[in-house]
Amino acid sequence: MIRKLLFVAICISSINSTAQNNSSNSIYFYKDLSSIYYAKQIDSLKKALVAPKLYSKETQKKYEEYYGERVASICNALKNNEYLYSQPIHAYILNILKEITTNNKSLISNEPLLLLDRNSSVNAYTCGFGVIAVNMGLLDFAKSKEELAFILAHEISHQVLNHPENADKKRAEWITSDEYKKKLNDISNSEFQKLTQLSNLFKSFTFSKTRHSRFNESVADSLAIVFLKNAKLPFNANWLLRLDSADNEYKTDLKQELPSYFKNYNIDISSSLFEKKYVGLSAKKYNFKDTTTLEDSLKTHPDCIVRYKTTLLQTTPNINETPIPANIKVLAKKIMLWNLFDDKHLTSCAYRVLLEKDNGNMDSWYDFMLQNVLFGLVYSSKQYKRFNAINIKPKELISKKYYQLQTMFEQVSTENLEAYFAEMGKGNFWNDLTPDDRAFKNFITEVIAKESMPKEINSLANSFTKQHEETFFIEFVNHFKK
């Protein structure tokens, strides 16, 4: 097993050593996407990662199935470009990881393999096989190197304690156990409440798994604090409290009224468009349960309060936290925003841009992204897919202004959207953007003009690809190829 992990480690570290630096003009290059960057390694990973022989025939079969699912999941994620390689971010996080591992050599036998996930959720995770993935959302959220180090140490702890592998083993053992089979038979033979019995059977496993997982989280916290101490890094229990609110990103309200953000681009949007014109259940005062707060079990980081209380006494006094370098934060945010746009999460993307405006960010790249959002809305409207592009969220999970923004996106006519898009195209901010950015603007403008001509759009996409083959825009442009 260790040999295989080392092999994988060599595969990935060898890629890192040949990586090129990103140009300052581009947030990343097309070839940095995981399907290209790790292309040769995906097959090697599949071959290298084989479930060890641990059990009798039946349990082993199940174990191999679950293990295989985990391998497939990471390989598919790599193929689907869920990850990317960004040299500055990678180097920054790797340094923190090394700071932890080199000072804990007796506890951490292998250096973790780092992957950068483009996802906007505030999270880092380990999928086993020595892999630790860090979401762009986490980099955007974390305030200091030390806070990030704690989260990384927590994930290394899961790795060291073999938590992902143990979960597969437990599941395989349970599903092939005599007790499970007997209970299934009992359910089959019973006349009533089969669903309840089946549900309880699974709940008992899930409960034990959850309990186990809660225990795992707590153990991982404790070990992470040990790792940090050995690496002379501080710990602050308040970081856990901050993580508890990590799912509230769209509950932060905007500082200004929505029309004023658009007025900066000479776009006059009637305030009535931000108010719902039709009556639906979403506008009623329903309260089936208290949905204003997310159930703890549904949070990205459950049990944070309990974990905070447990670790409070271990907080290092007088911590001087080192802010995450601005270039890393900016890069992570831009990668995340681009990914939201490419994934057609247009309201979320636009809202995050407006939040940046509230922070006084004058970078024209954000104006560029707002124009891209307008393009997405126009194009998806013409394709009768605006509903999915807006991705309407229930009001209890978002701020009032977010609700108004999605309402406007829903109610504004396609003609008006086109006019807003055209108006933004005249903005002064374009002077600050790169020739590649402007070429992309020309491409999307042409796509709107030729929306009903797929062949024309295909040739436009091919021609753009030829001229800008290295840019990260290619991933998006590929959506328009046949």
Add this chain to the structure above:
Amino acid sequence: MRKKLTLVSTLLLLIIFNATSQSKVFREVANQISSTTRTISQNGNVIGYLVFTQLEKVNTDSFSYKITILDENLNDIGKVEFNQLWLQLQDLTFENDLIHLGYLQSTGMGKKFKNYKDYDKSMVASISHIYIQTINLEGKIVNSINRLVSLKTESSYYYYDSKGRLVSNIQLSPVGNEGFLCFYQDKDEAILLHYNSTSELQWSKTLSKDNSRFNTLYNNKHAYVFCNETIDKLETRVLRGYDIKTGNQSLKYNFIDKKSKVPLSLLDVYSDNKSGNLAVTGKIFRKYNYHANTFMENRKGLVSGVFTMIFNPNSKDSIKETLTYWDDKSMMPTLSKKGRIEETKTYPRIVSSMRDFDGNTQFIGYGVRIKSRIGAIIFSIPPQLGIWVAILQGYRKMRYTDGLIFKQTSDGKYAKVSDIELKKDRFRSLGSSKIIAPSFFTTKNTTTKTNYVIYDDDKNYIVFNTSTNKVIKKIPQKAGRKVDIEVARAKEGHIMILENNKKEKTMTLSIEAIE
């Protein structure tokens, strides 16, 4: 968001995921689960959706149920779970932020029997009720009503599944924000009931069980009942109005053409967009129509006009009748006496109608062209052959032409306002099963005061704005060989677009603004 058609619970998904390995018990459990989806409407607009799911049998007579309520954007806003005897959801209505659900409940149903004797015995001993359940928007069952009913029993001799039914299913309609009407007809009686929002009975009206095809609704302080009654040996649609406060009869109207004495054929009933009163539209027949709702009605010149009636028992002028006859050229200048459009030689086949926001009625349908089959006539000159030609092919052929919209003004003027070009089919023999009439549905936007007709011509969905007389969208029904697209009614001013990708086995759903 990959929008959810996933109206199944997580548990059900869990079952599906595990079904391959533990097939028997999971299959048994999955087989017990059944769901029905209904729209929740208010003032004729979709405001949400409700999924009623029977989960499992909890004891000899009872089942467990789950109600999932989704908003107009298909976001899940709540769930209600309860145990009850066997239930069949028949109707629901929404008023005063309460959802009233009308079920048929029975101790005899939801069972299987080894033989007919056991089945018979059980059905005789069974007790059935109308069960009306009220749920508030906090997910609480706040009220319930039980009314004993006697069912018409039927049996499936093959499976011996217990089956029984009402003569007319439960109909619920909201009474503004002050309760609801409930109608049903069992073996013994047809009854109309008015309950307030807290499910207290205000009044009830027993209706003649000799009548049939009951439809009930509330409009502007009156409860209305439509039914078929035999008048002068002819089945005639009759309307009765009841004052909502007292339950006293306030109106009776027999839908008979005063000129020809022939019963009128009703198309649609709704609350008038302009006046808020009850509007009824329909077609006038020259003679009693044994072929109603077939294309023959036009060919034979059976339809002699259209009508709109506005009922308002609150005023002295309680009934406003607007009738247009084809032979009245001052009212109807472009149709022949038989109702044919002379310009295109097509017969309009009117199948629906809607009231616009200016007080006009828009009659909607499509054109029918009928021709003689010259070849068949020549072929049948030897009389022996003629019989076979007549039996197998007939002497006439037809095809549907464009979508047609006519406008009837409040003074009875009637004119074609639009031809909507639909996919051209070829002429086919009259009896051909390949003749498929174009279908359509209507929708409106009360904010912009606009009416829409969405035609389905088997190639495109054609969205037509009847206020501007313009085709505003053509949505192809195929996006490539493996992707089918369907369009349906959604929340006000919107349509629902379902994209079924047969290759990727995915279904995406989108709710799009019409304009």
